[in-house]
Amino acid sequence: MKLQAAGKASKWFVYQKIVIVFILLLLPLISMNIWLNYKGMSVTKESILNSAAAGASFYSKQLDKEMYFIRNLQLQLLNDKDLQKLSFRGSMLEDYEEVELIDQVRDRLATLMVSSEYVVSAGVYVKDVEKTISTTTGVTNTPNKEMELISSMMAVMPKPSFYRSGDRIFLIETENNGAVWSYIEISRPKLLGALSEIAKLYPESEVLLGSREGRTILTTEPAADESTEILNHILDKPDSDQSAPETGELGGVDYFIIQNEVGSLDLSLVMYVNQNEITRPISQFITWFYTLFILAVIVMVLYSFSVNLMIHRPLSKLVKAFHMIETDNLNILIESRTKDEFHYVFNGFNRMAMKLKQSIEENYEQKIALQHSQLKQLQSQINPHFLYNSFFNVYMMCKVGDSDSAAELSQKLGSYYQYITRSGSDEVPFYTEYKHALDYCDIQGIRFSNRISYERREFADIPQGITVPRLIIQPIVENAFEHAFEDGMEEGMLYISADYREGRLRITVEDNGNLLTNEMLQRLRGKLAMDSKHVEQTGLVNVNNRLQLKYGPGSGLSVSRSVHGGLKVDLIIMIHELEEAS
Known part of the structure; x- marks a missing residue:
């Protein structure tokens, strides 16, 4: 399968094309925008400073003088x-x-x-x-x-x-x-009338008289909330320059705000004007503005088209190719007709896909084959001594007339050998694998009923749908019977349990044998930690390698000393990691 990459042969690199196109298309827009903003701001500032600020200041001083005059008459009266x-x-x-x-x-x-x-x-x-x-x-x-x-x-x-x-x-x-x-x-109406005279400076302007403590005293604005918000905006900045106009936003509308002090009443006279009214003198530039807007749209279209042609299309092909790899389709090749950076990227992708395919064939498939060979090796490891001794036990039970025990042992042996010798799926339901291990314990319990027994703990929290690799529990149990009780100890006990929490399945096998030394425990830990290529692929090491290979880090076997005195083996499978991967 081939994907055609967009673009024609060119001696230019992609980044050079983008930089040149960007500069050539945006230079006129930037120049006109600067010029327009400069003219607009000049007219606006001049209008505010010379008209609004001066008018508001004049009327506020007149009001202040009148209030001082009244106060002086009051003091003279006293x-x-x-x-x-x-x-x-x-x-x-x-x-x-x-x-x-x-x-x-x-x-x-x-x-x-x-x-x-x-x-x-x-x-x-x-x-x-x-x-x-x-x-x-x-x-x-x-x-x-x-x-x-x-x-x-x-x-x-x-x-x-x-x-x-x-x-x-x-x-x-x-x-x-x-x-x-x-x-x-x-007179409140007279004060309000004085404020209205100031508000007449511009059609869409309002004036208020207020203070930080008393808030709004008088306002020409019918909506009191608006004047309160304006007053909060100006009075909450005690360090601001009161002689300089400020800007503020209210209800999505931008205002110029001019503040003057009325010292006789200890109040602030605030005039706020809709900026649209202030900027009416720049209406002569509206035609230029629309011209600039249309030009900006054209620039954006041309720029978008160039970016789409030179960058977006090649990257889209590359992204699609990566998506196909995610679906395990490695038979993919991107063909490049350009001589720019994408030519190198596409060739690198093709080499990566080819090497990835080879790596899977050489490594992954070999590991899968290794799993099958290890499983077949375990199936073939039928201990002849275990078989001979079991048949001898059946013979002796028949000899002494214990037909019930002989029948039970024969049934357990048949179930045991049927499970380890049958072909089929490498994975089985957890409860089937667990039952097989218990069958082995029952066989050994019948054989050594006078000195070895086992104890299992019931569980009810393991989901029914969990599957595990075959023959991962029985080798651990077999290891305990072979090594923990080989000195002929009396009252040997094996403990087996399982639990499941938050996607983590754990099977624990413990014994009370007295032959385990610290040196033996350290050697066993070392073997479990070594690479599978350097250790013998049987018993506990084989189970550990199979689990780590299939389920990844966090899964496998860990060994420690049991509270009963013998060896404790924890078999851990991270089920949730497998579910997320699928």
């Missing part, structure tokens, strides 16, 4: 001689003189009220005469609602620059240790 006389001598004055002084104070309050359009009402409270003098309620004895309102606002600590009661705004000052209060209510 120092008025008639009010001072009324405060110090109120309780000692004659009625006529008290009325005269109150009229003088009322005249001063009326003058203060008409001095500024921002003043709604003005009033004083004189403690010594227990009266409030107001432009709205006149002269009223205390306590009264007006005094209670002012008193509740004055309880705020620390003392603010102005006081609020709902939507009403007050300027409150005291004199003579609280013996005289002066309070002026500022």
Whole structure:
């Protein structure tokens, strides 16, 4: 099978083509983009600095001056001689003189009220005469609602620059240790009107008056949440330059934000303008923008086509070839007609596929053959002494008339030899292999019933569908019977168990023999750790090599000293690794 690689013969390398095409196509786009951005930013900055910033600053200063003017009138009122006389001598004055002084104070309050359009009402409270003098309620004895309102606002600590009661705004000052209060209510509609005058600088602009502590006091924006978010944006940057415009985003819309201080009220006047309104003067560049956009689209199409032709198509052929190798199809060859880097890559791939195929044929197939030969070797290793001794045991049982034991031993021998001599699949269900090992233990238990027995532990957590290689447990059990009890010890015991956890199958065989020395244990460990080419392929070593070859690292045999005194062999199979590989 052959795959045709895209492209024609060329003396250029791929990376040279990509670099040259990229530079030639993007140079006009980059140049026009820089020029357009420069012009747009110049006009925008000029518009913001010369119009919005200057206008907002002018109106905020006018408002600040007006509030300072009102505060100065309030302080002058507190120092008025008639009010001072009324405060110090109120309780000692004659009625006529008290009325005269109150009229003088009322005249001063009326003058203060008409001095500024921002003043709604003005009033004083004189403690010594227990009266409030107001432009709205006149002269009223205390306590009264007006005094209670002012008193509740004055309880705020620390003392603010102005006081609020709902939507009403007050300027409150005291004199003579609280013996005289002066309070002026500022017109909220007039303040809002002043903010609206600033907002008229641009059609889509809004103005708010607020502070970090009191948040938004007044705003021309109908949606209060929007003005609050703008105020948070500007006031949460205490180190920012308040004289310089900032940018912010709200609801997906970009704004220019201009902040000015109104020191008389300790507030910030913030104007925010939709950037689209600011950038209207650059509408003359819209035609150039669309031209640039169309050019960018053309550039991207041409660039994409060139990359697809020179890189994507050859790589797609290479990826498809790798996918075919993943499906074990090694009869593949990529033909290259170019003389660039892909020519080297394709030839390297072809060489890799050929070497991989050869490696599988020489190594993998040899290992598979080795498994079959090792299994056949085990099947052929029928111990004649075991067979002779078993027949002799049957003979002696018949001789003494123990027909039941003779029948049981004959049945076990038949099942045993049928299992190890039959041909068929190299893998069998785990429970079949485990039963074969138990049959061997039963045979040995009958033969040496007077001195050797075995004990198995029940298990119920091993899945029924698990299969294992044939003849991997019986050699371990046979090794214990041959070597652990060859000194003729009495009460020999063999222990066999199995468990399964998280894809890990373990079969454990232990004995209580007393012939195992530390040197023997170390030699056995060394044989299990050696390469299969350098050790004899029988018994425990054979089983260990077969498991490692089939299931990979983590599987095999491990030996240690049993708690019963003899040898402990753990047979481990990593079932989950095999399932993931399949």
